[in-house]
Amino acid sequence: MSSQTGTPTFVDRYPEEASVVRQAFLVSFVALGLGALFGIIQALHRTNVLRLIDSADYYTVLTAHGVLLVIVFTIFFLVGLYQWAITRSLDRPAENITFTRAWLGLMSLGSVLTGGTILLGFVDEIGISADVLFTFYAPLQAHPLFYTGLAVFLIGTWLAGVDWFRSYLAWRGDNPGERIPLQTFMVLTTMVMWYIATIGVAISVLFFLLPWSLGLIDTVNPLLTRTLFWFFGHPVVYFWLLPAYLLWYTVLPKIAGGRLFSDPLARVVFVLFVLLSTPVGIHHQYLDPGIAEGFKFIAMTNTMFLLLPSLLTAFTVVASMEHGARQRGGTGLFGWLKALPWRDPAFTGMALAGLMFAAGGFSGMINAGMNINYLVHNTLWVPGHFHLTVGTAVALTMMAGTYWLWPQLTNRPLYSRPIALAQVVIWFGGMGLMSNAMHVSGLFGIPRRTAEPQYEGFDFATSFGSVSELNLQLAIGGSLLFVSTVLFLGNLALSMGTPTRDGLGQTLPPALSGPTDSPAVLDNLRLWTVIALVLVVLAYALPLGSIVAESGLFGSGGNPYPVVIEPLVGWIDPGAVIEIFHDLLEVLP
Amino acid sequence: MHIHDYEKLWLGLSLVMIVGFIATVTYGAVGAGVEMIDDSGDTVDPNSLADHPEFGDPGVEQVGPNEYDVHVIARQFVFQPDPIVVPANSTVTFYVTSADVTHGFEVVGTNANAMVIPGEVAELTVEVNEPNEYGIICHEYCGSGHHDMEGLLRVVPEDEYDGGDR
Numbered sequence: 071m072s073s074q075t076g077t078p079t080f081v082d083r084y085p086e087e088a089s090v091v092r093q094a095f096l097v098s099f100v101a102l103g104l105g106a107l108f109g110i111i112q113a114l115h116r117t118n119v120l121r122l123i124d125s126a127d128y129y130t131v132l133t134a135h136g137v138l139l140v141i142v143f144t145i146f147f148l149v150g151l152y153q154w155a156i157t158r159s160l161d162r163p164a165e166n167i168t169f170t171r172a173w174l175g176l177m178s179l180g181s182v183l184t185g186g187t188i189l190l191g192f193v194d195e196i197g198i199s200a201d202v203l204f205t206f207y208a209p210l211q212a213h214p215l216f217y218t219g220l221a222v223f224l225i226g227t228w229l230a231g232v233d234w235f236r237s238y239l240a241w242r243g244d245n246p247g248e249r250i251p252l253q254t255f256m257v258l259t260t261m262v263m264w265y266i267a268t269i270g271v272a273i274s275v276l277f278f279l280l281p282w283s284l285g286l287i288d289t290v291n292p293l294l295t296r297t298l299f300w301f302f303g304h305p306v307v308y309f310w311l312l313p314a315y316l317l318w319y320t321v322l323p324k325i326a327g328g329r330l331f332s333d334p335l336a337r338v339v340f341v342l343f344v345l346l347s348t349p350v351g352i353h354h355q356y357l358d359p360g361i362a363e364g365f366k367f368i369a370m371t372n373t374m375f376l377l378l379p380s381l382l383t384a385f386t387v388v389a390s391m392e393h394g395a396r397q398r399g400g401t402g403l404f405g406w407l408k409a410l411p412w413r414d415p416a417f418t419g420m421a422l423a424g425l426m427f428a429a430g431g432f433s434g435m436i437n438a439g440m441n442i443n444y445l446v447h448n449t450l451w452v453p454g455h456f457h458l459t460v461g462t463a464v465a466l467t468m469m470a471g472t473y474w475l476w477p478q479l480t481n482r483p484l485y486s487r488p489i490a491l492a493q494v495v496i497w498f499g500g501m502g503l504m505s506n507a508m509h510v511s512g513l514f515g516i517p518r519r520t521a522e523p524q525y526e527g528f529d530f531a532t533s534f535g536s537v538s539e540l541n542l543q544l545a546i547g548g549s550l551l552f553v554s555t556v557l558f559l560g561n562l563a564l565s566m567g568t569p570t571r572d573g574l575g576q577t578l579p580p581a582l583s584g585p586t587d588s589p590a591v592l593d594n595l596r597l598w599t600v601i602a603l604v605l606v607v608l609a610y611a612l613p614l615g616s617i618v619a620e621s622g623l624f625g626s627g628g629n630p631y632p633v634v635i636e637p638l639v640g641w642i643d644p645g646a647v648i649e650i651f652h653d654l655l656e657v658l659p
Numbered sequence: 660m661h662i663h664d665y666e667k668l669w670l671g672l673s674l675v676m677i678v679g680f681i682a683t684v685t686y687g688a689v690g691a692g693v694e695m696i697d698d699s700g701d702t703v704d705p706n707s708l709a710d711h712p713e714f715g716d717p718g719v720e721q722v723g724p725n726e727y728d729v730h731v732i733a734r735q736f737v738f739q740p741d742p743i744v745v746p747a748n749s750t751v752t753f754y755v756t757s758a759d760v761t762h763g764f765e766v767v768g769t770n771a772n773a774m775v776i777p778g779e780v781a782e783l784t785v786e787v788n789e790p791n792e793y794g795i796i797c798h799e800y801c802g803s804g805h806h807d808m809e810g811l812l813r814v815v816p817e818d819e820y821d822g823g824d825r
Contacts, residue, residue, distance in 0.1 A: 126803035203800055207761045209777060210802070292761055292777050334660050356695065357774045359781035363688070363697040370684060374677045381673040385666055435680065440695065441687040444770035448763050448798035515767040517798040522806040528794030531768055587661045620702050621778050627706040628777040631735070631760050631802055 077575030079478040080154060086167045087157045088479045090174060094150030095472065095479075097178055099559060101142035101185075102465075106555035108135035113504070113548025116523060117541035128521035129201045130191035136204030137188060140460060141223070142181045144310040147468045149174065149230050151313050152257045154475065155320075156234050158578075159253035160241045164233065173229035180223025187216040199632070203519065205299060208279060208290045211630035217280040224268055224275075231261035249585040250593050252333055253320055259340040260312045262599050263305055263347050266606060270301025270351070282630070291625030293360045294617050300351035301610060308347045310460045312340070314467035318387050318420060321474060324578050325417045326410060328394025331386050333581035334588030339386075342379040344598050346372055349609030356443050360620060365613040366440060372609065373438045380431055387424055393582070415490035419470025422498040423463050430458030433509060448519070451512020454505045462501045469558050470494060476565060477574040485564035493557040496550050504547025507540045696773050700754060700780030708732060708758050718743075719822070725749040733762035733775045735802050738795055738810035745787055745812070746820035752784040763798030766812055774799065787814045 081088035108131045114120040115128055123131065153170065157163065164170045184200070190213075191199035200212035234257050238250070250258070278290045278298075323330045330336065352369035355361055392406055400409025411417045433455040436442055446452065473490050477483050484490060514530045516523050516537070523530075530537055591597065662670075687693045708714040717730040718740045727749055732739045734757065745751050755764045755775050762775040766785075773781035775797075795810035 125806055129800060129803065129805070132800075201803070207799070209760050210800075293779055296761070296776070332661075332663070332666070335662070335666065355774070357772055357781075359696055359700050359774065359776060359779040360698050360702070363695045366695060366697075367684075367688075371681055374680050377677055377680075378670075378673055381676075382666075382670065385669045389663075389666075439680065440684045441693040441770075444693075444772045447772050448765070448774075515765065515769075515796075517763070517765070517796055519798070519800045520806045525794055525796065525809045527809055527811045528767065528792065530794075583661055589660055616698065620698070626702055626704045626778045629706070629759065 076573035077577055079481055079575040080158060080475075081479050081481055082575070084157050084163055087153060087164055087170070090164075090167070090170050091150040091154045092479050094146045094153065094174055095476075097181065098143050098146035098150065098468075099562065101138040101146065101181070102555060103559050105135050105139035105143055106552050108132075108138070110548050110552040113545055116521060117545045118522070118524065119541070119545045125521035127192060129203065130188065130199070132519065133191070133201055133203050134185070134188045138185060139465075140204060140306075140310065142185065144313075144460065144464060144468070145227065146177065146181075148260075148309065148313045149177065149227070151316065151468075151471070151475075152230075152234065152260070154479075155253040155316060156237055156257050159251035160237055162237065162241055165236045165240055169229070170233055173226045173233060175226075176229065177223050177226030180219045180221070180226055183215050183219025183222060185219070187213050187219060201632075205296075205303065206279070207299070208282070208292050208295045209628045209630050211283055211632065214280060214283040217275050217283055220275055221272070221280065224272060227264065228268070231264065234258065234261060249590075252330075252336060252581070252585065253316060255337055255593065256312065256316045256319070256340055258595060259344050259598070260309065262595060262602070263312075263344045264309055266344075266348050266599075266602055267302050267305030267309070270298040270348075271303075274298035274302075278624075287624060289625045289627055291617065291621055291623060292628060293358065293621065294614070294623070294625070296358070297352070297355065297361070297614060297617060300354045301348065302351070303354060304351040305347035307456075307460060308343050310464045312343065314423070314464045315339070315383060317467050317471045318383065318424065320578055321471060322387065322417070322420045323390035323394055324576070325414060325420075325474060326391045326394030327398040328390060328396075329579045330581035331389040331393060332583045332587075333585045334583060334592065335382060335386055336581075337585075337588055337592045339379040339382050341592060341598050342376075345602050345605060346376045346379075348602065349605045350376060352609070352613060353438055353440075356440050357447050360617060361613055362616065365609075368609055370438060370440045372605075374435075377431070377435065377438075380427075384424075384428060384431075391421065413487075413491065415487055415494050416470045416474035418491060419473065419494035419497075420467050422494060423466035423470065426458050426466070426498065426501060427463035429505075430455060430463060433458065446512050448517060449512035450508045450516045450518050450523075453518050454508030454512055457501060457505050457508065461505075462497070466494060466497050466501075469497070472558075472562065474576070476562065478576060480566070481570040481572070481574055482565055482568045483571065483574060485561050485568055489557055489561050493554050493561065496557070497554040500547045500550025500554060502547070503543050504551065507543035507547065510535070511537070511540050511544070694784060696781050696783055700756075700782040702778055703756055703780060705756070705758055705777040708756070713754065714756060719745060723750075727751045729753050731755045731764065732758050733764060733797060733801075733808075734758035735760065736797070736804040736808040738764075738797075738808070741795075742811035742813050743795070744820070744822075745814055746817045747790045747814050748788060748817060750784060750786055752782065755781045755783075760801050761799050762801050762808070763796070765796050765798045767794040767796055769793065772798075790814050790816050 111131050187200045190196050191201050198213045200216035202210045202212045274295045278295050281287045282290045319336045350369050350373045353373045395406035395409040398409045400406030514532050713730045717732050720728045722728050757775045757777040764775050765772045771785045791814050793812040797808035
């Protein structure tokens with residue numbers, strides 16, 4: 071940690087893997103920057119503070135914001151972090167670095183296809199668009215390139231999992247009988263969950279939406295594709311969350327000054343996510359016609375039990391922090407809180423993210439309540455909720471984790487720790503304001519996903535405060551979040567220019583209660599996979615069967631929107647493209 | 660496997676809370692009779708709603724002493740009919756379907772809320788008491804004019820009620 075004789079950094083030991091991790095992070099952060107820009111445009115537009123764009127273009131902005139942040143930002147960060155975690159914890163290089171680069175390349179290609187198709191929606195002349203939002207509910211239709219990009223991206227993530235399982239199996243060959251290292255265990259269980267979860271979206275895209283957008287089939291069944299989307303759409307939130315959990319379990323205790331409380335409980339938590347993440351997706355469809363109440367009830371019950379791993383995590387994380395604080399000399403019932411390293415942006419970022427996750431957990435419990443959900447479904451309450459979870463618990467942990475990890479990937483120290491500290495605190499404050507305003511607005515019935523929640527025939531009745539106060543709060547919060555993102559990206563960009571130096575290496579201490587305390591069955595990934603698949607079949611076979619029986623595999627009609635005139639070709643008129651470049655050059659300074 | 664006593668306590672309390680949540684939802688459904696939207700509505704062909712016996716002429720229809728059925732079509736970017744007029748102190752069942760893409764149907768400020776999916780009919784029953792006016796909004800993105808899609812539900816005094824379209 072100190073001089074030239076200190077611990078070697080990750081980049082010292084695994085330069086090629088470190089380069090892959092850096093590349094994944096860079097794609098992730100480009101998406102974060104663009105997503106934040108689209109975020110502030112929306113926050114100011116829908117609150118009518120500042121309208122820079124036409125309201126019809128709002129939905130292009132919203133689609134880009136959603137897809138760039140929850141697909142590109144989060145998942146590229148995940149693959150970078152997991153490549154680091156698997157290499158570090160197995161202490162062996164990738165089996166074949168060309169393969170590793172190939173899956174990262176496929177994911178990038180897919181992201182460029184999908185992201186580019188969305189952004190082309192700003193240019194009407196080309197006639198290519200994908201204004202279908204993150205959920206792409208048919209019969210809203212995107213250009214075939216949108217779905218193609220999604221498929222390529224998914225294949226890239228599947229191959230990433232293959233790469234990590236290969237590393238694990240090679241390690242297992244050399245280390246028979248040893249327990250799976252904790253970080254590797256987390257990577258592998260996350261990928262098992264991901265393989266199961268993506269079955270739904272892969273079927274929806276490959277067998278229905280892509281052929282339909284190419285004009286090969288006339289109609290799709292909107293309820294079926296929607297249900298297949300949510301088969302994937304709920305577990306994907308844990309795909310965002312589990313990298314944050316990996317950091318909370320394995321890095322946060324160290325930077326708090328201590329050690330993880332319990333390795334076995336961490337394994338139990340990840341196994342519970344494998345089992346319960348997928349058979350719950352119908353809780354996003356409580357208000358859907360065509361799905362029997364009993365199926366919704368099953369999803370609700372599973373969802374409530376899915377609270378358990380997060381509640382266990384809350385305990386472990388706080389206990390590990392308390393242990394760290396006491397190691398640092400903290401005393402008293404709550405006095406130990408003062409002994410925590412609050413000046414360290416990596417610590418403070420993760421601790422504040424954890425705090426916000428608790429709040430997000432509570433609003434999530436309300437969403438999960440099948441009957442009270444009727445009050446908040448599709449209101450601004452819902453984005454209020456997920457800006458606490460993915461928007462803070464995940465995003466802020468990822469940014470804080472970057473502050474800790476980046477120097478070990480580059481041998482360059484962070485440009486400014488005070489700016490980093492200010493950045494995480496501004497994020498916390500900005501999200502506090504924005505998310506509070508969103509939750510309250512939702513209770514008054516103000517909808518999500520709209521450019522102008524101002525109506526001619528009626529006004530929203532507020533039981534306290536006023537809609538304009540809430541809008542102001544939302545706009546200020548959104549602006550703070552944008553400032554925070556700029557500080558994060560700027561600080562990181564400047565960190566690429568700081569002089570290299572030795573001694574930035576960090577080690578991770580073992581848990582207080584180690585893996586040998588836990589039953590070996592926890593490491594039986596085959597068993598958990600089989601049980602998870604059985605639960606998925608129990609939760610989904612009957613509802614999917616009844617949807618197909620009621621309204622057919624391809625639905626009972628309905629037309630795509632927007633109407634694409636030449637369905638089979640994404641035909642681009644070269645003249646129009648040249649004209650657009652001319653227009654762009656004139657706009658640029 | 661060693662689990663700390665405090666952690667066991669926490670685990671136990673968490674499970675109690677989870678079971679409690681499930682119990683409240685169950686009570687809401689079984690005891691208090693909160694009805695969910697389910698698969699009781701029919702399926703329809705969104706391309707031929709004009710030929711449908713009910714959706715061919717959407718609107719309010721009295722089906723019992725204080726009971727009314729309302730058939731509503733959501734389409735880009737209107738609700739039909741608009742406004743919807745029903746008498747106070749009655750039980751109203753909405754049947755909502757879509758003529759094109761997925762929409763939402765929310766009576767603002769209440770829990771009368773449904774997804775409107777082409778091919779499916781959302782059926783929801785509400786009790787209306789005092790005369791009042793409620794906004795109806797589409798809460799699911801349905802195209803470039805989504806933000807203009809609104810309607811009105813007017814609950815009028817029983818003696819002023821005169822059919823469903825005034």
